[in-house]
């Protein structure tokens with residue numbers, strides 16, 4: 001839906017210093033463009049729970065991190081999200097790929113469609129779902145609103161298959 | 163060696179600009195020692211993630227040394243973080259592992275393979291630059307300064323004896339406020 005250069009340029013403009021990530025087939029290809037930016041560094045981690053806590057350390061250290069993962073990784077991240085967003089009250093922002101959202105007819109059995117939104121609600125994450133390329137501007141809008149309010153938030157990017 | 167004595171050695175050797183993150187029993191014992199604004203007592207925690215918080219801090223503050231005092235159960239829960247640390251090239255990060263072979267905080271149940279895990283081999287295999295192992299207090303006390311100042315990332319495997327019947331750590335205050343104070347301390 002979005003290209004790597006589009007995302008990389010936007011994140012740099014928004015002042016994101018580190019993108020902490022585990023890839024999927026939609027957000028993974030953005031890595032190359034992010035790595036080319038001078039002011040945004042890519043940090044690769046082994047599992048998504050780590051990503052939130054690395055972002056917590058970055059935030060405590062004065063940086064402006066962003067977590068970039070798939071919704072499967074959101075499921076993996078529960079205890080870290082609880083700790084970072086709710087215990088320590090750190091305003092970490094995330095971009096999360098919503099697997100199979102755009103393929104509901106061909107992939108009706110993907111349980112990501114069943115659990116992603118309830119899990120986001122359970123963790124009290126203020127999220128916007130983007131389903132069309134024309135909604136690109138919403139990323140900056142929601143990110144900036146969350147930053148101004150010093151609250152966590154997420155952009156959920158609708159994806160095709162796994 | 164007794165776990166508290168092993169921790170006291172780090173308390174004595176840490177530099178004034180160093181960040182020290184403690185979790186589990188190391189956090190409990192650290193709170194009995196004189197505190198500094200750059201101490202991050204990681205209670206409440208998400209178990210296993212002290213090393214990940216340490217990585218973030220080390221990347222955000224490359225001119226400071228970040229020392230993470232971790233439990234062996236916690237380390238086992240997030241072994242991949244050692245790979246992330248080495249991959250990110252966090253040369254200013256030290257992981258000090260307090261290996262007592264048990265989940266002491268929950269009543270000293272054994273970890274899955276106590277005494278069988280070669281943490282030094284795991285750290286080396288993950289790509290840590292400097293790896294040390296200490297079982298005797300005197301040797302640790304003699305070498306603590308040298309090991310903390312080696313090129314990192316550094317992994318120090320401390321084989322310690324659990325304390326018996328001592329309760330686990332309690333949070334020293336609201337975490338959100340402590341986060342703000344800690345952030346401010348890093349800026350000044």
Ligand SMILES: Cc1ncc(C[n+]2csc(CCOP(=O)(O)OP(=O)(O)O)c2C)c(N)n1
Nearest residue numbers: 186187209233234235236264265266267268
């Ligand atoms: C994800 C998760 N699983 C289980 C627990 C329960 N728990 C709290 S402390 C602890 C033991 C920690 O062991 P270790 O890291 O070895 O530190 P020690 O207590 O020995 O200092 C456990 C299992 C938890 N807090 N979080």
